[in-house]
């Protein structure tokens with residue numbers, strides 16, 4: 350994994366820096382690559398399998414399938430259920446994870462944990478610090494030439510934002526995030542699971558409107574498209590619309606700050622998201 354570059358773009362006449370973690374590697378990119386980097390860089394003698402659980406379209410699931418391929422491990426993934434349309438027409442993360450050899454399991458009982466590593470849902474957990482710290486070091490290096498720089502990114506589990514803030518705290522760099530999965534209390538609870546001291550917590554900026562994770566919203570697609578057209582960069586359709594809505598809603602607050610927006614990858618997931626938006630809104 351090499352240092353990802355930073356691009357300079359304009360969104361509504363404001364200059365914004367983009368940390369291009371989507372370009373880290375063709376197959377292994379975004380924050381899931383950072384979070385799983387620990388497993389790439391360490392040897393696990395005797396391990397033959399990686400086991401995880403989560404949702405059937407998750408970016409983490411796809412990245413773990415790539416990791417297992419790189420390591421020569423099997424990959425077993427536990428889910429509650431697969432929607433029928435997906436079973437009949439595999440697409441996006443699910444399709445490519447299957448191509449990488451992922452085996453689906455419907456219950457823990459089917460799983461033999463002998464010679465296996467369990468990775469928490471979403472690649473969260475303390476191992477994620479290893480790779481996110483490298484991202485933070487790259488950010489510190491970039492920030493040397495930039496006045497008043499702040500880091501902005503949307504959160505799921507909040508692992509990436511929390512570990513970034515934990516490292517960047519001593520450099521006086523603030524991290525701003527917005528919850529995409531639950532509400533503010535949920536995100537704070539996630540932060541606390543990884544770090545009790547709230548001085549290391551990112552600052553949460555809430556959006557005016559409430560959104561349910563994974564649901565489709567016209568304004569989410571609209572801002573995604575606007576960002577795509579004005580920056581020439583494609584972002585993820587699940588989390589990033591909330592990230593950009595945060596930039597938009599808090600534009601006064603960010604006016605005198607230089608934003609470094611972290612592109613967290615996830616573009617393979619867009620394949621199925623775009624199809625869903627097409628079906629719902631006819632885009």
Ligand SMILES: *Cc1c(COP(=O)(O)O)cnc(C)c1O
Nearest residue numbers: 408504505506507508509613615
């Ligand atoms: C997983 C993911 C997130 C959320 O990351 P957390 O560390 O769980 O907060 C955000 N954006 C993209 C594109 C992701 O794949």
